[in-house]
Amino acid sequence: MFTIKENDFHRVDLNLLTVLLVLKREGSVSRAAQKLHLGQPAVSQALSRLRTMFNDPLFVRTAQGMEATARAEALIAELGPLMEQMQSVLFQPASFTPSEATHVFRLGMSDWVERWLMPALYARIMRDAPGITIKVIASDPFRDVELVARGEIELAISVGENTPATLRREKLVSHSFCTLWHPEQLSLPVPLTLENYVAHEHVLVSYRGAAWSAIDTRLSALGKARSIRYVTPHFSSLPPLLSRIPALATVPAGLADDWVAHYGLCCSPVPVETPEIAFSLLWHKRSDNDMPLSWLKGELRSVMRDENVVSGQALSRVRP
Numbered sequence: 001m002f003t004i005k006e007n008d009f010h011r012v013d014l015n016l017l018t019v020l021l022v023l024k025r026e027g028s029v030s031r032a033a034q035k036l037h038l039g040q041p042a043v044s045q046a047l048s049r050l051r052t053m054f055n056d057p058l059f060v061r062t063a064q065g066m067e068a069t070a071r072a073e074a075l076i077a078e079l080g081p082l083m084e085q086m087q088s089v090l091f092q093p094a095s096f097t098p099s100e101a102t103h104v105f106r107l108g109m110s111d112w113v114e115r116w117l118m119p120a121l122y123a124r125i126m127r128d129a130p131g132i133t134i135k136v137i138a139s140d141p142f143r144d145v146e147l148v149a150r151g152e153i154e155l156a157i158s159v160g161e162n163t164p165a166t167l168r169r170e171k172l173v174s175h176s177f178c179t180l181w182h183p184e185q186l187s188l189p190v191p192l193t194l195e196n197y198v199a200h201e202h203v204l205v206s207y208r209g210a211a212w213s214a215i216d217t218r219l220s221a222l223g224k225a226r227s228i229r230y231v232t233p234h235f236s237s238l239p240p241l242l243s244r245i246p247a248l249a250t251v252p253a254g255l256a257d258d259w260v261a262h263y264g265l266c267c268s269p270v271p272v273e274t275p276e277i278a279f280s281l282l283w284h285k286r287s288d289n290d291m292p293l294s295w296l297k298g299e300l301r302s303v304m305r306d307e308n309v310v311s312g313q314a315l316s317r318v319r320p
Contacts, residue, residue: 105132116252137152145282148167173308180248204232204249
């Protein structure tokens with residue numbers, strides 16, 4: 001922490017230091033008054049206060065004008081750079097140059113969001129801002145608010161809804177769901193029928209271990225039920241699991257292309273109405289004007305929308 005003494009500054013009018021510097025530069029009370037847009041008596045009064053503050057004449061009249069004393073010269077040598085730096089901090093607009101930045105960002109997201117989003121995002125960052133470092137922190141809809149509020153992450157890619165008054169949530173895109181299985185384990189038509197869907201066992205991702213989801217609520221309303229035999233908090237475990245067992249997995253559509261291409265899975269729209277997943281950026285209000293974070297949010301907006309189009313195209317290929 002800074003060890004300033006508040007009472008010391010309380011006794012000092014910092015505007016007087018500006019008068020000191022301008023008097024040195026101009027060498028005349030009248031010219032200093034013009035530069036400062038003050039009357040000559042006001043500058044003379046400021047000089048009087050400066051002399052009292054520093055217990056030194058500071059300037060003496062000579063044939064060539066006002067000449068600084070040794071004490072004034074020493075003060076100006078120390079204060080000049082500090083006042084220039086203060087002017088820069090206070091009045092020059094903040095800037096952020098991605099290509100020169102060495103910022104470290106901590107992002108919260110679940111494993112499947114990282115798999116869906118980060119390859120495209122980080123390739124873009126490495127191209128445009130090679131000095132940027134990304135640290136992904138494991139999160140989920142039950143934890144992201146807490147992580148952002150405590151400052152453990154600057155930004156969450158969130159699929160939750162809870163937004164305390166201290167945080168901001170910006171909804172960007174939505175995902176539908178799809179159902180996948182391995183053709184060597186199950187021989188099923190595409191698209192799946194509702195009868196096919198409930199006739200086979202299911203694996204489910206749940207961050208809190210619940211063996212029930214909104215899909216089961218919808219099935220119940222139709223007088224149907226599915227058998228969930230495996231529950232995990234990790235999406236990444238499902239593809240190798242499906243390659244070994246005759247089961248179905250209903251997951252966000254953003255995973256479909258990758259799982260079909262790399263694991264040989266079959267994909268179908270879900271044969272029952274399912275809610276979409278709304279993606280948001282979640283950050284603390286104290287970071288509203290943080291330029292590096294604003295840049296990253298812009299990159300995420302662009303990549304999320306691009307990848308959402310790709311996901312939609314992937315799912316449209318398996319629709320009837």
